Amino acid sequence: MNLSRAAKKLRALGPNEPVPPKPVVAKKPAKAPEPEPVTEPIVEAVEPVQEPAAPPEPLPVKAKRPRFVRAKTEKRERVTLPPLPPPSNKPAARLMTKNLSLPPKDDAPKLGR
Numbered sequence: 001m002n003l004s005r006a007a008k009k010l011r012a013l014g015p016n017e018p019v020p021p022k023p024v025v026a027k028k029p030a031k032a033p034e035p036e037p038v039t040e041p042i043v044e045a046v047e048p049v050q051e052p053a054a055p056p057e058p059l060p061v062k063a064k065r066p067r068f069v070r071a072k073t074e075k076r077e078r079v080t081l082p083p084l085p086p087p088s089n090k091p092a093a094r095l096m097t098k099n100l101s102l103p104p105k106d107d108a109p110k111l112g113r
Contacts (some may be wrong), residue, residue: 088094 085097088097
């Protein structure tokens with residue numbers, strides 16, 4: 001059986017013995033806060049502030065950076081390709097000619113890079 005410490009103390013005292021009273025601690029009387037001594041204000045002679053005669057110099061103006069303009073490239077002419085041969089109706093020929101194109105001619109310019 002798992003008992004807490006308080007339960008063990010009560011068990012050790014016995015059933016008829018009263019719980020011993022806690023010792024009384026005397027309270028200290030509360031102290032009233034002491035009022036701060038009143039001091040007379042110190043009066044000093046205030047001198048008027050003189051403003052500067054010349055206005056402050058303006059900040060230097062920064063030169064603007066020129067806008068970036070990309071150089072224009074030459075436009076290439078679009079090359080029109082000859083039409084592809086008509087697809088075949090036969091099943092075997094359809095599979096053989098699925099992704100074919102016309103062979104390049106020698107005088108035609110190359111496309112791509």
